[in-house]
Amino acid sequence: MSLRRVFAILGKDLRDAFRDGRILVLLLLPIGMAVFYNATIQDEDELPTTKVAVVESAGGEVARELRTATGKSVELDLQRVPSTAAARKLVADGEVALAVVVGAAGGAGPARAQVLVARDASPTAQSVVALVPDALTRAAGRTPTAQTQVSGVAPADQKPYEILEPRSVTVLLVIVLLVAFVAMMVVPIQTAEELETGTFSALRLASTGPEVLAAKALAGFIYGLAGIGLTIVLTKLDVDDPLLFVGASLGLIASLVGFGLLLGLLVPNSNAINTYGAFFLIPFVGLAGAVFFVESGVLMTILDVLPFSQAARLLGDGLSAQKPFDAGLVSWLVIAGWALLGYVILARITSRREL
């Protein structure tokens, strides 16, 4: 296999995708959906917010370290103020829950710091107060005697959709839809069009069938990963375990692209795939969504053997440190099994049809 030829065909496919309205719609529609749902859906359990005033003469190290120390347990609303008096007034007026005042170092002695706390401060604000010494130590460039990490702990009986919140679940499902569109519509449309117009045959004169198909599969991976990346950036989706999330995304693309190529070869009518593809795909994406609600029964068994649902579990685990599904080897094996099945059938069909 010549990589030069594979990349030449890949480049042509990527360029052509930008000129084909059908492909652009299929790629941009899920991203648009993700942005829309992300903007309109409100999560039920927002992080507790604490307003903090900071007085510091340096470049904001204390504020930065305080934010680091609280981690994802508290949403800090930090406000820089010029003087201790101004900070005290804000606390007294109830505008902020607490104020951290850091004085300049005088002579050989250490800098002095002061924490002003409202007497009726909430437990969340009190927990932030407890983290102030840690933040000050780090801001001074020293290592605390013990590393403090604060993590929110969800109730034990929370369901996956409760852990991940509706906004994240929706964006996750749109990502699954995006991958399904790419692998089962975009890749087959581009493959089918090559067969329809005879350009596949022209490519075969100058390259091998596997080179042409490898280029199309690679294009699928690129569309998928670019689409997922763009979705995450635009929705500011909070990914806890990027490695797991990207791995699950790649796994889902890999498990479907073989079938996508197969579809393109067996149904050499790109408009038919474009028209009817979504009708067949949306139920499968619905099954991926079912993993957030179904816990047992026949449907659970069906979900256990489908790549969509297993990938949704892994993606869900990638979004939260709590690992709502605790999906592991079985999920990966199911995805790998579907990928293998797709490519084995593809190899048999291409051999039989002399492609």
Add this chain to the structure above:
Amino acid sequence: MQVENLAKHYGDVHALDGVSLQAAAGEVFGLLGHNGAGKSTMIRILTGRARPTSGLATVLGHEVPRDLAAVRGQINLVAEIPNVYQRATARENLELFCTLYGLPKRRAAEVLEEVRLSKVAKRKVKTFSTGMRQRLLLARALLNTPRVLFMDEPTRGLDPQSARDLRQLVTRLAEEGATIFLTTHDMNEADELCARVAFLAEGRIVALDTPRALKLSLGAEAPEVDVVLDDGSELRLRLHEERDAARLQELVGEQRIRAVHSREPTLADVFIELAGRSLDGGDDDEAAA
């Protein structure tokens, strides 16, 4: 290029059934036959895109499709359909294939000049006329300066001027030493271009010779003349028939003949005689194959 006892079966359909032929360097070889006769299957095998059921096909001394990699850069095809990328420009179409063949991209500009498409190099192919697309196909086929060029109905849909240009190009390529393997429905084209032609019917070669020899073979059996008489009427006389021969002698004796035209059989006549029907009476079952 050599084919020995080549067969290709699609289930019960015998697209090719024991075909043997060869074409030398510098020769324009024509393969004529109805739709479904097996012409495209033959080209698919010779260009390495289909495996024969049995028999042997060699191109430039290499068995195809087994040793296709050895000849891929030295063969090319002008397809019957305009299989170019419609959303890409003419130049982009050719530059893709330059990369696939490992050629510098400036080669694209050279062949576009050769087929008179330089001025529209940056235009999307979907805006091209049929003739321009056909010329672009030809340009793509010339990119790698092929030693063997397959042409599947290359002048179909072309205007007379473009068709004549293409025929001149074919002749020039052959003079430069390329083997041209041509399939066509146009018997006059085959007669004009081909050093030898083979008639393919139902997967078998029913005749293979020079166009002149094929025509003579039929003409020798049934020479005919068209006679214009002094009153303007016309007669067609078959000289191998005793009665018509006597009638001609009679007319000569009576000095009633204004003009005599010998009527030589055309390649189409030979084909109908051998294959049983004319080329335009075929069906479209080749697509199914």
